[in-house]
Amino acid sequence: xxxxxxxxxxxxxxxxxxxxxxxxxxxxxxxxxxxxxxxxxxxxxxxxxxxxxxxxxxxxxxxxxxxxxxxxxxxxxxxxxxxxxxxxxxx
Amino acid sequence: xxxxxxxxxxxxxxxxxxxxxxxxxxxxxxxxxxxxxxxxxxxxxxxxxxxxxxxxxxxxxxxxxxxxxxxxxxxxxxxxxxxxxxxxxxxxxxxxxxxxxxxxxxxxxxxxxxxxxxxxxxxxxxxxxxxxxxxxxxxxxxxxxxxxxxxxxxxxxxxxxxxxxxxxxxxxxxxxxxxxxxxxxxxxxxxxxxxxxxxxxxxxxxxxxxxxxxxxxxxxxxxxxxxxxxxxxxxxxxxxxxxxxxxxxxxxxxxxxxxxxxxxxxxx
Numbered sequence: 001x002x003x004x005x006x007x008x009x010x011x012x013x014x015x016x017x018x019x020x021x022x023x024x025x026x027x028x029x030x031x032x033x034x035x036x037x038x039x040x041x042x043x044x045x046x047x048x049x050x051x052x053x054x055x056x057x058x059x060x061x062x063x064x065x066x067x068x069x070x071x072x073x074x075x076x077x078x079x080x081x082x083x084x085x086x087x088x089x090x091x
Numbered sequence: 092x093x094x095x096x097x098x099x100x101x102x103x104x105x106x107x108x109x110x111x112x113x114x115x116x117x118x119x120x121x122x123x124x125x126x127x128x129x130x131x132x133x134x135x136x137x138x139x140x141x142x143x144x145x146x147x148x149x150x151x152x153x154x155x156x157x158x159x160x161x162x163x164x165x166x167x168x169x170x171x172x173x174x175x176x177x178x179x180x181x182x183x184x185x186x187x188x189x190x191x192x193x194x195x196x197x198x199x200x201x202x203x204x205x206x207x208x209x210x211x212x213x214x215x216x217x218x219x220x221x222x223x224x225x226x227x228x229x230x231x232x233x234x235x236x237x238x239x240x241x242x243x244x245x246x247x248x249x250x251x252x253x254x255x256x257x258x259x260x261x262x263x264x265x266x267x268x269x270x271x272x273x274x275x276x277x278x279x280x281x282x283x284x285x286x287x288x289x290x291x292x293x294x295x296x297x298x299x300x301x302x303x304x305x306x307x308x309x310x311x312x313x314x315x316x317x318x319x320x321x322x323x324x325x326x327x328x329x330x331x332x333x334x335x336x337x338x339x340x341x342x343x344x345x346x347x348x349x350x351x352x353x354x355x356x357x358x359x
Contacts, residue, residue, distance in 0.1 A: 025238055
């Protein structure tokens with residue numbers, strides 16, 4: 001019925017603190033569960049960056065993130081690298 | 092007899108582990124089972140107080156292990172529920188007074204005497220936790236729907252698995268359905284998605300838990316148990332293998348815009 005729909009739309013706000021809590025927990029638990037040291041993630045970040053810059057010009061102003069994510073029992077490593085373009089020598 | 096040995100544990104302290112232990116023990120005993128509650132939170136004993144048995148403690152687990160008294164002598168029998176007994180914790184000496192081997196032997200002996208051996212475990216993951224879980228067949232992990240409690244629950248679930256304690260089941264305590272509905276509190280589904288364990292029950296936040304705790308009378312003993320008491324009774328029934336549906340949390344209609352609009356159109 002239309003009221004239930006309206007109620008759900010208004011009540012279940014996506015920006016509620018529960019959604020934030022869940023997202024933060026997922027991130028922190030992915031790291032907790034693998035027991036990987038933050039220094040190791042930083043090392044991986046640097047090495048990935050070294051490889052990427054060989055082939056791409058990257059946007060220095062944008063943030064380059066490496067995070068662990070866990071969904072339903074499997075862990076993924078996510079690297080988000082902002083690139084400008086491929087280096088001319090590789091075209 | 093070969094009773095079930097269940098450890099009741101949590102990562103974070105203050106989530107209602109001891110309250111859950113007292114109420115589950117009492118609920119199972121009310122259903123005609125024989126139950127012994129072991130207070131394994133050495134150094135910080137409280138189960139006696141929650142059960143209203145604090146004045147009747149003579150011996151503790153330590154005198155039993157030191158051979159200063161027989162196991163039967165240390166057990167405090169509940170007057171309200173003859174099926175319920177408490178093995179009190181030590182308050183004087185350090186927490187490492189009991190070894191994992193001693194716990195295994197003790198729970199083994201108690202499992203021959205009772206249908207259920209419930210161990211109230213200390214919070215955290217220190218040696219006290221490791222001692223308390225040795226000898227347990229399965230575990231009940233208690234958490235509240237807060238980030239810190241859920242994170243620590245996850246750690247404990249991992250350690251239980253590593254220690255070979257069978258598939259843990261989750262109790263979500265102090266649940267506030269109204270806050271969950273407006274997405275200001277993680278919902279039952281949110282917590283289950285993160286922890287990926289089986290749900291044993293959800294206990295709503297209930298002010299009456301405070302007053303019953305003050306009196307040393309677990310909330311399940313009330314003549315017509317309030318929602319939190321009913322939730323613990325349901326959990327006890329599920330432990331017994333019954334298929335009991337989750338409680339429906341009745342939310343007040345509220346007086347927000349939508350509620351008023353609905354009232355206007357439906358006359359409710």
